Amino acid sequence: MIGAPVFIDRIGKAYGTQTAVGGVTLNIAAGEFLSILGPSGSGKTTLLTMIAGFESPSAGRIIIDGRDVTAVSPDRRNIGMVFQRYALFPHLTVSENIAFPLKMRGIRKDLRAERVGRALDLVQLPDYTKRYPHELSGGQQQRVAVARAIVFEPPVLLMDEPLGALDKKLRESMQIEIKQLQRRLGATVIYVTHDQEEALTMSDRIAVMAKGQLAQLGTPADLYCNPQSAFVADFIGKMNFLTGEFLGETASRQTIRLGDDVVIDTPGAPYGFEGPAKIGDRVRLALRPERLGLAARGAGGLNALPGRIETSVFAGAFDLHLVRADFGSGEIIQVQIPADGNRTAFAMGTLVDVIAERDGLRLFAVAEA
Numbered sequence: 215m216i217g218a219p220v221f222i223d224r225i226g227k228a229y230g231t232q233t234a235v236g237g238v239t240l241n242i243a244a245g246e247f248l249s250i251l252g253p254s255g256s257g258k259t260t261l262l263t264m265i266a267g268f269e270s271p272s273a274g275r276i277i278i279d280g281r282d283v284t285a286v287s288p289d290r291r292n293i294g295m296v297f298q299r300y301a302l303f304p305h306l307t308v309s310e311n312i313a314f315p316l317k318m319r320g321i322r323k324d325l326r327a328e329r330v331g332r333a334l335d336l337v338q339l340p341d342y343t344k345r346y347p348h349e350l351s352g353g354q355q356q357r358v359a360v361a362r363a364i365v366f367e368p369p370v371l372l373m374d375e376p377l378g379a380l381d382k383k384l385r386e387s388m389q390i391e392i393k394q395l396q397r398r399l400g401a402t403v404i405y406v407t408h409d410q411e412e413a414l415t416m417s418d419r420i421a422v423m424a425k426g427q428l429a430q431l432g433t434p435a436d437l438y439c440n441p442q443s444a445f446v447a448d449f450i451g452k453m454n455f456l457t458g459e460f461l462g463e464t465a466s467r468q469t470i471r472l473g474d475d476v477v478i479d480t481p482g483a484p485y486g487f488e489g490p491a492k493i494g495d496r497v498r499l500a501l502r503p504e505r506l507g508l509a510a511r512g513a514g515g516l517n518a519l520p521g522r523i524e525t526s527v528f529a530g531a532f533d534l535h536l537v538r539a540d541f542g543s544g545e546i547i548q549v550q551i552p553a554d555g556n557r558t559a560f561a562m563g564t565l566v567d568v569i570a571e572r573d574g575l576r577l578f579a580v581a582e583a
């Protein structure tokens with residue numbers, strides 16, 4: 215199986231006056247694992263069902279392997295599909311379920327058996343051929359669904375929250391299995407999820423959707439380190455936000471003020487303004503909890519945010535400190551310090567400086583949230 219490139223060209227879908235997907239363009243490479251990530255109602259499923267051919271777009275084109283399939287029926291697009299609810303045929307055995315797409319394609323019986331066997335090996339279920347779906351666990355059923363989707367060796371696989379119904383542990387092991395399987399097969403995978411951790415661990419690139427639009431497209435590291443909107447910054451990973459006032463740019467440093475007298479230096483210009491930000495504009499400062507440190511009050515040096523410890527909790531790999539800001543409206547700042555075996559315990563009320571690593575700071579316009 216070799217993956218095919220998928221080009222989604224300004225695709226849109228309106229239901230009456232409501233726009234479910236508004237002019238989305240995505241150029242997906244052959245063999246790429248692309249996730250479509252976004253909150254509920256952002257248009258992920260609508261986009262995927264248009265690629266599958268179950269919904270016809272109101273605008274735009276879908277090109278698979280150089281062929282315009284916009285008006286082609288789903289069964290003639292040569293796409294494998296896996297959905298959240300396993301959708302196995304309950305009255306068919308595992309091997310009959312997996313053989314179904316081959317039967318539909320008129321593949322001879324002896325060849326069918328061989329390919330079903332190979333697909334079952336790939337999803338590591340070789341001994342379950344004669345069972346019925348209700349005799350399998352949720353994870354096993356989902357593996358059968360994956361086997362059925364790959365058995366006819368489609369160059370493109372669409373998956374819509376395929377692991378959504380599974381518990382956390384099983385989901386995590388299936389994530390790794392699906393990813394390894396995709397690498398082995400070389401198929402192009404378009405994977406819908408609302409789970410940002412799942413998208414970060416599985417994808418080559420992630421398309422973040424918001425209100426039917428593409429909010430940002432990039433590699434997981436790109437989205438995590440360089441979110442271009444407060445929405446993406448907030449949606450991917452954990453983020454603190456503090457509101458302040460833009461003081462201006464000098465020598466390529468963007469300075470802001472929080473509260474009356476806390477001045478913070480940031481590395482890049484704020485996102486979300488029409489032109490350059492003006493002195494006095496309201497801005498949101500985004501700070502990742504794991505890029506913050508703690509020092510005794512007054513010892514924080516540059517980019518120190520004065521606050522007091524509200525709670526400190528042990529969270530396994532790190533200690534989580536909730537610090538109430540001693541400026542502005544007294545917001546809570548989350549600080550994560552890697553656990554090194556020597557816990558730094560802070561009593562409640564301890565006066566501290568939260569030290570903000572300059573390179574990790576990002577600025578956004580306030581209105582753009």
Ligand SMILES: Nc1ncnc2c1ncn2[C@@H]1O[C@H](COP(=O)(O)OP(=O)(O)OP(=O)(O)O)[C@@H](O)[C@H]1O
Pocket residue numbers: 229232233234252253254255256257258259260261408
């Ligand atoms: N058949 C339909 N008729 C009218 N509106 C629809 C229809 N299908 C979807 N919508 C609307 O389009 C928007 C996008 O829906 P979609 O199901 O694509 O979102 P989603 O990101 O997949 O959400 P979820 O994560 O909840 O599945 C929603 O506002 C939804 O109400």
